[in-house]
Amino acid sequence: MTRMTAKDFPQELLELYDYYAHGRITKREFLDRAAKFAVGGVTAAAILASLSPNYALATQVEATDPDISAEYITYPSPKGNGDVRGYLVRPQNAAGKVAAVVVVHENRGLNPYIEDVARRVAKAGFIALAPDGLTSVGGYPGNDEKGRELQQKVDPEKLMNDFFAAVEYLMKSDLTTGKVGIVGFCYGGGVANAAAVAYPELAAAVPFYGRQPRAEDVPKIKAPLLLHYAGLDKGVNEGWPAYEAALKSAGKTYEAYIYSDVNHGFHNDTTPRYDEAAAKLAWQRTVDWFTKYLA
Known part of the structure; x- marks a missing residue:
């Protein structure tokens, strides 16, 4: 699984996600404002998914x-x-x-x-x-x-x-x-x-x-x-x-x-x-x- 990094996103978009993650804007507001970054067939919803947590990447110490x-x-x-x-x-x-x-x-x-x-x-x-x-x-x-x-x-x-x-x-x-x-x-x-x-x-x-x-x-x-x-x-x-x-x-x-x-x-x-x-x-x-x- 390829891990995306902050360098894969404009800083403005990262800050917009931060507003959403902290409840300062709604999901709908995020999607509306992220739409301008949705190019090449990528949707705003796909952008949100790519910025959201992927817990398959989370484990450094196994529970076992x-x-x-x-x-x-x-x-x-x-x-x-x-x-x-x-x-x-x-x-x-x-x-x-x-x-x-x-x-x-x-x-x-x-x-x-x-x-x-x-x-x-x-x-x-x-x-x-x-x-x-x-x-x-x-x-x-x-x-x-x-x-x-x-x-x-x-x-x-x-x-x-x-x-x-x-x-x-x-x-x-x-x-x-x-x-x-x-x-x-x-x-x-x-x-x-x-x-x-x-x-x-x-x-x-x-x-x-x-x-x-x-x-x-x-x-x-x-x-x-x-x-x-x-x-x-x-x-x-x-x-x-x-x-x-x-x-x-x-x-x-x-x-x-x-x-x-x-x-x-x-x-x-x-x-x-x-x-x-x-x-x-x-x-x-x-x-x-x-x-x-x-x-």
Whole structure:
């Protein structure tokens, strides 16, 4: 299967898809505006399909990998939606308790890409818990378009609390050392930032292209932050200068990387926006960060 890359599409079209993927325009609006790029017998619908996730490309760590053990669990979320389904992945041969990482999905539920990220976390030696924020509306429906629609129906505060509950669950779990980090992507990057504000005991946070907290909340952050941004991601990046100024002013521990000439979602290896070099570098930095601060 040939993998298409961002270089196969005009940047204007990639940005248009980003608007659609984040719910800023409807599918019909995307198709109407993408029509001008439909040449040579290619339809706007075909363009949308080529930009959308292809989960046949998603697996880097198989669920049957002998180094890990994966299962679905339910954990309590008393301030959220009650009980939340999550994908729990453990290193198979860990000697004793190990540190843990919450893996937070994008704006579409617990899809195969995020499950694979959880397995990558476990492969690196940590317990991973990837909650499904769509549990209260029936769970991830099997495709991202419907997943986006469902996530918009979930109460935002309760949804955030469902992810916060995962942090608390791992901190108290008999399986872990009590040291917990968090990594999130897109919407999940915003959750990672929010968790750093909400939990001074959080050991580390790694937001990928996530919305930033309010400057006045930054002094509450105690967790070391590793922040990944895409150079072409205008919408998210516009909040970075104020966030960085607040982090510096408050004397917080952080490292930030802006990966030039890559798009929002560059770590997601199921779409053409994936950039292999940037994704691999960002992931190695992420593993190194957790290894340093969750020890």
